[in-house]
Each structure stands twice: as structure tokens, then as C-alpha cells.
Amino acid sequence: MAYRSLFRVPGAGFFPLGFLARLPYATSSLATLVLVHAASGSYAFAGLAAAAQGSANALGAPIAGALADRHGHRLVGTVTALTNAVALTGLVAASRTGRASMIVAASLAGLTQPPVGPLVRVHWSRLLHARARPDLIPTALSYEATADEISFVAGPAIVGLLTSLGPTAPTMAAVALLVLATLPFALSLAPGGAEHRPAPGAPRTPLPRLPLAAMFLAMAAMGTVFGAVQTGVTAYADDSGQPGSAGLLYAVFGIGSALAGAACAWLPARFTPSGRYVTFAATLLLGTITLVAGDRLHAVPAAMAVAGVTVAPYLISLYALTERLAPADRATVALTILCAGGPLGTATGQVVAGHLADSHGSAGAFLVAPIAATAALLLAVAVFLTDTDALRPAVRVAVGSGTPESGGMGRAKGRTGDGDER
Template sequence: MAYRSLLRVPGAAFFPLGFLARLPYATSSLATLVLVQAASGSYAFAGLAAAAQGIANALGAPIAGTLADRHGHRLAGTVTALANAAALTGLVVASHTGRASMLTAAALSGLTQPPVGPLVRVHWSRLLHARARPDLIPTAFSYEATADEISFVAGPALVGLLTALGPTAPTVAAIALLVLATLPFALSLNQGSTEHRRSARAARTPLPRLPLAAMFVAMAAMGTIFGAVQTGVTAYSNESGHPGSAGLLYAVFGIGSALAGAACAWLPTRFSLRRRYVTFAATLLLGALTLVAGERGHVLPAAMAVAGVTVAPYLISLYALTERLAPADRATVALTVLCAGGPLGTATGQALAGFLVDRHGSAGAFLVAPVAAAAALLLAVAVVLAHSARTGDEPSARTRR
């Protein structure tokens, strides 16, 4: 019933367009890896280019968020979609030149990546408050988490299929999606009132730096788990003699997360957001420990399915908490700062797990996940205890707006 009510708010066409709009982000890292490796003949250099893209994305996302808060979502989404299409076109051209130009183009493609996730989440919040339906915001965030997870399953699969047509095909497809889906989706977003944009440009409300930093670190911990799992699964598949099975294991992980994200829409309202945050941080740790046990017991596919269920609920809690703690006129930049922790954490997880794989095999890579998850749980407990000591209750998004 909750999803049926949500469907009537923006119209049915909003959902498929929004899903297609996020596919360029879901395909970008792997597409860049495929293109640069084919052009340079080096996996090491291709990994460097993908890392440059991810780090540049982490740096560029808050800039795009600031642009959105100050000048409107429609303008920010349009500018970044066109700029990213141009940067990816430059990457295709650079693949016929030298390594320096490829590295530069990869970084530019990360810097200009449209922040579809933060833009659409703030759009939902504003739209549902305007329709006097703030009760549907958790449902909207659950849907968005589900769409994110499905895109991260579909994106790599799409790259794999298109690579058969040539190494440039996945990047060309991403360019086409930016123009045909991300750009129209950006144009459909609420630009925001003139008064709101004027006040945002004139005197911006300060961001709550310490709470936002905590959310950034929490997302980085999640990214570290992603990086460790990606590296561990790849190593496990190679060790087992079935390298092609890595994609299937990723899919199991993503599908489990997507189903759990969709189910979050039915959580009872008395289960408060901060309690959800601590609870889902604890289940994230249990999921990470399951991966370690599953690798050692040679039942990793089952462990991936169990661990995947713990991911989306934790991410939904982070998005919802960040949306609540941010001032109304700076919600987009707050969410983009949150999201910036993801690629930085993923790069960290991949580096640590790669180091351990060389020495201990896939088992070493999976050990990174529970360490990161334990840090996430400790941070969650600290955040909730600090908030309770400071206020004694939970802030209300309704009163804030």
C-alpha cells in the first residue's frame, strides 16, 4: 500500500526514467577499466585510471550539491549530465592517444558525474512535504535504495554484454544514457522556489560539520566493505577455478540488498531512525562476519545472500539521518558529502584487501569487511549516545521545515 501511494505522487514515468538516469554511474568504473585496459594493455594502469575517476567523483560531488542548493536541481543536473557526457567522449578520444590524456579524461569523468542519488532524494523530500505526505519519505528512500542496488547489479552486467561489441561500447552506451535518460530526468526535477534559491545564495545556513563528518565516515566504512567484498569475491572466484562466477556472486549480494531495501518501507514508525541506525550497523557486522565464515566453510554464495540483506537498511538509515540533520537550504550538498565517502572507502577497501590477497588469498580480503563494519557500529553507538546526551530526543523533519 505504501508503494502504491508513492507511485501516485510524481507519476509512473518518473520511476523508469530515474532508474535509467543512474545507470551511467553504475557502469562508469567498470566501463573505464575495460576501455583503458584495452587501450593501454595494462591492468595496473587501468586500475589507476578507475581510482582517479572514483577520487575525482568524491571531490566533485559536493561541488555539484552546492550548485544544486544555490541554483536549483534542474540546472545542476543538466550541467553535470552534459559535462559528464563531454568528459566520457573525451575519454573515448583519449584512448587513442597517450596514458596522460586517458588519466586526465578519467578524472574529469569522475569530477563531472551527475549526483542522481542525492538529487532525487532531496527532490522526494521536498515533493512529499509540499504534498503534505512526509510519512512517505521512508518509503521513497527505501525505493531509492532498492533502485540503487538493482542498478549496481544491472550496470556491470550491461558492461559485460556490451564489451563483446568492443571496449569502447560500454562508455558509448553511458554517453547515450546521459543524454537520453539522465538529462531528461534532470529537467523533470523541481528547480525550487525563487525565494529558496535567493536565500541560499545570500546567506547559507552553516552545515553541522561534526555530525556530517560522522555520516561521511559511516559511508566510507560501507564503501570499505564494498571494496573488500569486490576484491575478495574476485580472488575467491579465481582460486576456485571459476573466474566468471564473480559476477554471479555480486548479483546475489546486490539482489539481497535490494529486497531488504524494499522491505524497509514497512518498518513500524515506532522503530525510530536512530535506533534503526544502530540496529542496522549491528546487522551489518553480523553480515560481514558471515562472509568470513562462508569463505572458510566454502559456502560463500549463501553467505553473500545473507550479507547482502544487511546492506540497504544501513544505507537507508544514513541517507535519512543526513537528510534530517542538514538545513533545508543545504540538503543536497549534505547528501553529496555523504555519498563522497563511498568511493573513497571503496578505494581504501580495495587497496587493503588487495594487499592481504597477495599474502593470504581471498580469506585475507574478507577479513577487512568485519573490521570496517565494527568501526561502523562503534561510530553509530557514539553518534546516538552523543545525540541523546545533547538533546534527549530525536529531531523532527517536519518541524525543521
């Protein structure tokens, strides 16, 4: 069994700690909304603060990724965990002052957010290559996508439960998790990654800009789907007279995605990464069309379950392709650039879907999702047809040596020309 083999590699304690380490990210946006709304009495201002936090995170994550590639995952993970704990504590303090200080504090909280997802995905790739098990990389990516989805189901539920203790409780719980889970998890990562650094004075390997920009836009499209679905579910629940059901409906969406992500570990090797990218972009479009149809047929819960299944496979294909495109010494910054598209797309989806929900209800909000998914599919087809080479695995040259290594991460100065890895 692929997962059984994977679980033996880092040790059992790595998995629960890694799951807890990502919960602050899964709770931060909603926790900020709850805290700032309680302090200001305004949903509009609370949304502005959450948007400032998300935008700052999109800016800060690539910076943290670049620093991690230069100075090691352990150091950057540790520093960001501690600074983010301080920033969130500052947000709680700012909630007792003025609006300007709350915006600044929310922005600092987003800017210092530890990039747990990119760090752990690169850690997996390096660890599995070092253990001579690169065949387990797809399984590791499937596991990480599943853990992400479960965290985004559990995160809002945790915030909801803790809010009953007071508006500051969710944010302070995130601080506790940063210190008790994210920090120890960061300390468990490889310390320096010296084998992936360029020699002193050597130029850094350039990032593949156009393919990476395509992956960023693909993630932004996925984020737009998320924002539209969140808004559509909220509008649907309000229109149904059961506003409290929005969280449960979105949980159904997340559970479906988590199950599909776990199943991706058993996809056959002959189903190539480029083929998966285009195929799962197409299934994502079908899933979002199901949401629109489900709204019209008053079957949104069933539609959410079906649509959720199409999410994680698409996300895994984006992570896998980005991991393969990135040079070995710049893998973390490449993944953080990819991830930065998510919050920007989510904010876009929420704004557009929110305007449509005001005038057309949940049907208008849900309609944004297939539009974004159509853009994602067109982008996937365009990348596949115009630059198929960008989707191929490269021969990775270890920095500081002339030894080529076949495998997932990195693009060499030359190409193998063999097509997709099988």
C-alpha cells in the same frame, strides 16, 4: 500500501526514467577499467585511471550539490549530464593517445558525474512535503536504495555484455544514457527551489559539521566493505577456477540488499531513526562475519545472500539521518558529502583487501569487511551515546519566513527537545 501511494505522487514515468538515469554511474567505473586496460594493456594502470575517476567524483559531487542548492536541481542536473557526456566521449578519444591524457580524461569524467542519487532524494523530500505526505519519505528512501542496488547489479552485467562489441561500447552506452535518460530526468526535477534559498544578502545556514562528518565516515566504512567484498569475491572465483562467477556472486549480494531495502518501507514508525542506525550497523557487522565464515566453510554464495540483506537497511539509515540533519537550503550538498565517502571507502577497501588477497587469498580480503563494519558500529554507538540530539528531527524553519515546519529535512537554530519522531 505504502508503495502504491508513493507511485501516485510523481507519475509512473518518473520511476523508469529515474532508474535509467543512474545507470551511467553504475557502469562508469567498470567501463573505464575495460576501456583503459584495452588501450594500455595494463591492469595496474587501468586501476589507477578508475581510482582517479572515483576520487574526482568524491571531489566533484559536493561541489555539484552546493551548486544545486544555490541554483536549482534542474539546472545543475542538466549541465552535469551534458558535461559528463562530453567528458566520457573525451575519455574514448583519449584512449587512442597517451596515458597522461587518459588519466586527465578519467578524472574529468569523475568530476562531472551527475549526482542523481542526492538530487532525487532531496527532490522526494521536497515533493512529499509539498503534497502534505511527509509520512511517505521513508518509503521513498527505501525505494531509492532498492533502485540503487538493482542498478549496481544491472550495471556490471550491461558492461559485460557490451564489452563483446568492443572496449569502447560500454562507455559510449553510458554517453547515450546520459543524453537519453539522465538529461530528461534532470529536466523533470523542480526548476529552482526558490523557497529553499536564503533571502538576498542573508547568510547561508551552516552545516552541522560534526554530525555530517560522522555520517561521511559511516559511509566510508560502508564503501570499505564494498571494496573488500568485491576483491574477496574476485579472489574466491579465481581460486575456485571459475573467474567468470565473480559477477554472479556479487549479483547475489546486490539482490539481497535490494530486497531488504524494499522491505524497509514497512518498518514500524516506533522504530526510530537513531535506533535503526545503531541496529543496522550491528546487523552489518554480523553480515560481514558471515562472509568470513562462509569462505572458511566453502559456502560463499549462501554467505553473500545473507550478508547482502544487511547492506541496504544501513545505507537507508545514513540517508535518512543526513536528510534530517541538513538545513533545508543545503540538503543537496549534505547528501553529496555523505555520498563522497562511498568511493573513497571503496578504493581503500580494494587496496587493503587486494594486498591481503595476494598473500592470504579470499580469506584475507573478506576479513577487511568485518573490520570496517566494526568501525561503523563503534561510530554509530559513539554518535548515539555522545550526541543523541544530532539524531533527532529538528523543527525546520522555511527560509524567508518565520514559520516552523515539523518534518524530516533541516535543522533549526533551536531544537524541539522531544526526542525521536514517532
